[in-house]
Structures are given as structure tokens and as C-alpha cells.
Amino acid sequence: MHIKAPDDPNLARLIPNVWWDKTLKKEEDDSEDEDLEELEETPAERINRKKFELCCERLGERIEELESIQVELLKCLLINNDYIEGKTSRDLFLVRLKTFLRDHSTFNRPQVAQCSLPVILCFFHRLIQALRFYWDQTSVPSTEAFMPIQCFWNESRDYFELLRCGGLMSHLNRQLSTELNRAQGIEVQEDGKVVKKTKDSASSKSEDDYPKLDALLGNSLEEILDCVVLLYHIAAHRQLGKMCALRESMLDFVVNLRDTEKKIRKCPDELSEVKEYLEGAKMVFVEKIVEQARQMVWVEKVIYSPFFYVSGLPNLLNWYARFLVNHFFDSRLVSNDLKDTLVQALACFTCYPDTLKILEEMPMENRILMIQSLISPYENRSWAHTNWILVRIWKGCGFGYRYRYLPNLIPHKAQPTEFSYVSLQRLDTVTFYPILTVTVGIMAQLIVRCGGSSQEKATRSLLLDSSFSLDSLKFVLGENMAIRGKPDKAFSFRKFDEISVEEMEDVEKLMSYLSQQQVSLTASEEVVKEDELCTICYANRQQAVFVPCGHKSCRVPIGFVKANGQQA
Incomplete structure (x- = not known):
């Protein structure tokens, strides 16, 4: 199931002309936009690009022939009507596939018969195509994916030592015993005796609610789909990560080559040694880029899916985001470790602008459900990822958020004084600014700007909280620190240019309002x-x-x- 990549000489013979995009840049780098606009494609480069694309198409056509042969071979192994001694080719293949997954899973110690990751990745892609061929023939439209209820009592699914979302099989059988009895047409009488219902009485209640026992064809395809998911988890993802590392390496060389060419253009002619050194570095970068560009062509034609799969990625991300939001706090999840894993997956969605935008564009009911689930506690919950998600989403309603990098993390030059006084500048404010702007921004939004019932509820909840003190809020203005220690080292929002005048006025209004409400609340309170x-x-x-x-x-x-x- 593997198409072995040719060595460098043969790959150079297959792709004699090499082209790469000179305008590539890293996502976090915005400093080269003006320089990239000057890199226009010359006529010679345009001709070279067309030759390069033609070589890529020819290579892809040759590889497709080998891929089709491998897919047809897998289709033969998935035939389900060639019974020999009560077994079909698909049954035998499924047994061997499960054995292969068990031997290569992380739970098997020691791991034996290890197969190389490139071979497993190629097998993964071919198996998906063969499975899709048979799946489309027998698939039934459904709004949501579901597990056939028969799997709860026949124990046909073996996931090795992987943790089930709903807990152990014994726990599920105990929790869903009534549903299982109805599905099997079994009735438990008051004296504990189990009675099998007649076909007439059972069919009227169970056949309408539960599907009939699936044919072997459908069950086996679902098991193969489970194996495909496990195969991706065990090995395919690691190999795809290596392919991404190759792309990142090539991107670094392209950026370094562009910087070197820029230095060569600015280098004076009298600095001949420096210019010669830069020319040598340029040749090394070009050689590496040419080598990796040919390898990327092989990766694109052999490893990755066609472009029409990539075009469906936004919809897939939308569905995945809704799935996480709707189920990461599902009451049917019994494992706290699994809940934390789902919260970590949701945290990844808040780390990147594109995926964060998907969360922001979800329907309002989904967003409300997500926030309610995030702040709901459960036993031994880890709040680190939850707090990270909330901070990323709320950002204090934009309060003081006018920076790309934290202003307190910008390095400052130490003054040339005695060495014992040289230290990290403003190290005491590293964690203060981002969390305090979020907290104060939300309080200002609820209490100062909104008014009405929101203001009253937020004020009462805040002042009645035994752990809240106005001194902690005065800290953002530097009043307490100025009294206790040196005034120049006190933290204060007034020292940050990112805080506008209007926002400082909101903070002062917040302090004044809460002080008045606390006085009136204290006067009306009964002394305990x-x-x-x-x-x-x-x-x-x-x-x-x-x-x-x-x-x-x-x-x-x-x-x-x-x-x-x-x-x-």
C-alpha cells in the first residue's frame, strides 16, 4: 500500500524545472509587505513556472495509476458475499486490521511488528477510498451520526483500552437497562423474572422506536470506519505532522533567501568579503529550497487530498466547532479527563483568528450554551484552560485592548548604573495588565455602561461576595501600592497609553458607584x-x-x- 518516494537524483529527473513562490512569508510577520510588492514575476520565471506545473501534472497522472491499483486491491479485500466456511473476505480483513491496530497502538507494550509511518499513511488514504465505494452503496441519510443500539449488548466493538465517552460497558448497561430491555423485547416482571415478549406485542413498541438488527454488511462497514479513525490517531497524524514540518522548513529557507538578497543589494562594493559570504549563503539557500520544493511536489501529489476536499474545510470546521460546543459539557460524559480533553480542543479554537471567528459567528443559542458550560463546575475540574478560553473570548469588552503584543513585555534598555541594580524592567506587571483589563472591562460594561436590571444584579452579586474588597479594585489606580511602597513602582492604568481617557473615566465612575452602594448596603445590613x-x-x-x-x-x-x- 505504499508508493515509495524516489531518491533525489530520480526526483530531479522527474522534475527538472523547479519554481517556488517568492512572496511566501510567515503568518506573524507583517514587516515585509512593502518588499513583497516589489517582487514581480519576470517573463523567464513565468515560463519556468509553467514548465514546473506541467511536470507536476505528469507526476500526478503516473501516481494516480498506482493509487487506483491499490484501491482496487482493497476493494477485493472488502468483498462481503464470497462466503467460505462462514467467513467472507471482509470478515478476514477486518480481523487482520484490528490485530494490526492493536499491535501498533500506544497501549501495546512492547510494540511489535512496527510498520513505517509513510506506509501507514498511504494505506490510510487508500482504505478511505475503498470504504467510501461500499459505503455509498448502502448508506442511509441521517441528520446525526449514531451508534446502533445493538452494539450495547452484543459487545461486537473492541476499542482495546481506549476510554469510552459514556464510561465502561457495565456502567452503560446498568444506566440504560430499561432501554436495552425494550430494544430486545424483554420485560422484567416485579418478581425479577425475565420474560421474552411475543412478536406482536414487542413489534408494536420496539420496531417503531428502534431499527431492526443491522445486516452484517452495514455493521462491518461501521467497524472499518472505526478502524480508520483509530488508524489516523495511531500513526497517520504523526506522519502528517512531519509533512507540515517540511513545509515550515522550506518557508524558513525562502524567508532567509529573501533577506539575504536584500542584504546583497544594500552591501557596498568595497566590502567584497562580506558580499562573497552573502553570495555563498544565497547559493546554500537556493540549493535547499530546490531540494525541498521537489519533495513538496511529491507530498502534494501523494499525501494530501484533492483540492475539493480542502474547499470543504470551512464547513467542516463549523460543524466541528458546533459539535465541541454542544457536547464538551454533555451530561453523558462520565470521565473528567475526557471533559478536560474536550475543553483543551475548544481552547485550540480560540488560539487562531480563523477558528475564533467561527466561534464568534455561531448562533446565539450555541454561544450562550458554551459560556454557561464553561463556568459550570464539576469534580476535580482544571480551570486553567477554561480561564484561557474566557479571557480570549471576552477581552474585557475591548477595554484597554489596543496592542498586538503586551506592552509590559516589550524589552527596555537598562540604565548604565551599578550591575546590582540591573534587572528585568517592570517584571512585577507582567501578569497584571491583561487580566486586570479584562476584569475591569467586564465590570465597567455591566455596571457603568449597561444600567437597569443588569447593573443592579451585578452590583449586588459583587458586593455580597465575601471575597470581594474595594481595595482590590483600587489597585488598578495605584492607590494602595502608592501608600505601601514606592510610588514610582505602583501599578496603575494611568501609566499605560493603551487606556483611553474615556476608559479611565469609566473606572473612576465604577469606583465611585461601588463605594456609594457599599456604604448604603452596609448601613442596611443587620449586624451578625x-x-x-x-x-x-x-x-x-x-x-x-x-x-x-x-x-x-x-x-x-x-x-x-x-x-x-x-x-x-
Whole structure:
């Protein structure tokens, strides 16, 4: 199932003319836009590009012939009507495929009979084409993917030691026992006796709700699809990562070549040694780019899918984003580790502009569901990725967000004084600015700008929180630090040019409003005796009694314990 890549001399014979895009640049590099506009394609380069594209097409046609032979071979192995001793070719192939996956999975120690990653990747692509051929013949339209309910009791699916989303099979059978009995036409009487329903009574209730037992054809194709997913997880993804590394390496050489050519043009003629050194570096870069450009042609024609698959990537990302948003906090997920993994996948969507835009363009009900799920606690939840997602999405409603790189991370030159005084400048503000602008921005949006019921609810919730103090909010203006320590080292929003005058006015209005509300709330509050305070939080009045020990506390710790799924 492998098309071996030719060595460099044979690859040079197949692709004698090499062309690459000289305007390539890294995504984070915006400094070369003016220089790239000057790199117009010359007539000679245009002719060379056409010859290069013609060589690529010829190579692709030759490879397609070999690919079609490999796909036809797999189609023969997936035939399902050639019964010999009760087994078909597909049954035998499926058994060998599962054995192959078990031997190459990360759970198998030690790993034996290791197959090379390029061979597995080629086999992965050919198997998808062969599976698609038979799948289209027997597929039934459905709005959502589903697992046939028969798989819950016949234990035909073996996923080795991979964790199931719904938990162990014994747990699922116990939780869904009623559904399983209905599907199988079984009734459990009050005395515990299991009775098989008659066909007439069972068909009226079960056949309409559950499909009939799938034919072997459909079941085997679904199992092969599961194997394809496992195959990608075990090996194919790692090989694709190496291909991406090749592309990144070529991009680095192209950028370095462009910088070297720019230095050669600016180098004076009297610096002959420097110019000779730059010319030598240019030749090395060109040689590397030519070599890797030929390798990228092979990767494009053999490894990656046709362009019409790439054109469907935006829709695929939209579907995947909705799937994550709808299911990363699904109540049917019993493993906390799996929940954390899904949250990490959602965090990846917030790291890149294109995928973040997809999340922003989702329907409002999906976005509300995502935020509610993110702030809902569960047992042993890791809040690091959740906080990262919330910070990336909210950004304090744009408060103080007028920078690409954090202003406090821009390096400052140390003054030429005694060496003991040389230190990292403003190191104490590295983590303050981004998190404080987000927090204060959201508070200003809810309390100062919105007004109405939103202002009242936010104010009351904030001031009644036992862990909130106005001193922590005064910190952003540098008032507390100026009193305690040196005024020049105090953190303050006034020192940042990214904070506008209007935003500073909102902060001052927020401070004034909260101070007034806290005074009025304190005056109306009833003084609680020390003996009546909760012995857990020491902030609220005792409201609940534990039985049988008789201890007393407020309801806040009890609600927290219940929210984390523990017994109270």
C-alpha cells in the first residue's frame, strides 16, 4: 500500500524545472509587505513556472495509476458475499486490521511488528477510498451520526483500552437497562423474572422506536470506519505532522533567501568579503529550497487530498466547532479527563483568528450554551484552560485592548548604573495588565455602561461576595501600592497609553458607584453576632444544620459541594 518516494537524483529527473513562490512569508510577520510588492514575476520565471506545473501534472497522472491499483486491491479485500466456511473476505480483513491496530497502538507494550509511518499513511488514504465505494452503496441519510443500539449488548466493538465517552460497558448497561430491555423485547416482571415478549406485542413498541438488527454488511462497514479513525490517531497524524514540518522548513529557507538578497543589494562594493559570504549563503539557500520544493511536489501529489476536499474545510470546521460546543459539557460524559480533553480542543479554537471567528459567528443559542458550560463546575475540574478560553473570548469588552503584543513585555534598555541594580524592567506587571483589563472591562460594561436590571444584579452579586474588597479594585489606580511602597513602582492604568481617557473615566465612575452602594448596603445590613457566623466561610449567617452531628453552616458551602457532584 505504499508508493515509495524516489531518491533525489530520480526526483530531479522527474522534475527538472523547479519554481517556488517568492512572496511566501510567515503568518506573524507583517514587516515585509512593502518588499513583497516589489517582487514581480519576470517573463523567464513565468515560463519556468509553467514548465514546473506541467511536470507536476505528469507526476500526478503516473501516481494516480498506482493509487487506483491499490484501491482496487482493497476493494477485493472488502468483498462481503464470497462466503467460505462462514467467513467472507471482509470478515478476514477486518480481523487482520484490528490485530494490526492493536499491535501498533500506544497501549501495546512492547510494540511489535512496527510498520513505517509513510506506509501507514498511504494505506490510510487508500482504505478511505475503498470504504467510501461500499459505503455509498448502502448508506442511509441521517441528520446525526449514531451508534446502533445493538452494539450495547452484543459487545461486537473492541476499542482495546481506549476510554469510552459514556464510561465502561457495565456502567452503560446498568444506566440504560430499561432501554436495552425494550430494544430486545424483554420485560422484567416485579418478581425479577425475565420474560421474552411475543412478536406482536414487542413489534408494536420496539420496531417503531428502534431499527431492526443491522445486516452484517452495514455493521462491518461501521467497524472499518472505526478502524480508520483509530488508524489516523495511531500513526497517520504523526506522519502528517512531519509533512507540515517540511513545509515550515522550506518557508524558513525562502524567508532567509529573501533577506539575504536584500542584504546583497544594500552591501557596498568595497566590502567584497562580506558580499562573497552573502553570495555563498544565497547559493546554500537556493540549493535547499530546490531540494525541498521537489519533495513538496511529491507530498502534494501523494499525501494530501484533492483540492475539493480542502474547499470543504470551512464547513467542516463549523460543524466541528458546533459539535465541541454542544457536547464538551454533555451530561453523558462520565470521565473528567475526557471533559478536560474536550475543553483543551475548544481552547485550540480560540488560539487562531480563523477558528475564533467561527466561534464568534455561531448562533446565539450555541454561544450562550458554551459560556454557561464553561463556568459550570464539576469534580476535580482544571480551570486553567477554561480561564484561557474566557479571557480570549471576552477581552474585557475591548477595554484597554489596543496592542498586538503586551506592552509590559516589550524589552527596555537598562540604565548604565551599578550591575546590582540591573534587572528585568517592570517584571512585577507582567501578569497584571491583561487580566486586570479584562476584569475591569467586564465590570465597567455591566455596571457603568449597561444600567437597569443588569447593573443592579451585578452590583449586588459583587458586593455580597465575601471575597470581594474595594481595595482590590483600587489597585488598578495605584492607590494602595502608592501608600505601601514606592510610588514610582505602583501599578496603575494611568501609566499605560493603551487606556483611553474615556476608559479611565469609566473606572473612576465604577469606583465611585461601588463605594456609594457599599456604604448604603452596609448601613442596611443587620449586624451578625460572631457566634452566629458560619464556621466554614465566616461571611454569612448560619442557615443549615448537619444531621446527625449537629454542626451548623451557611448554604454557600453546601451548594458548592453539590455543584461539584459530591454528597452533602
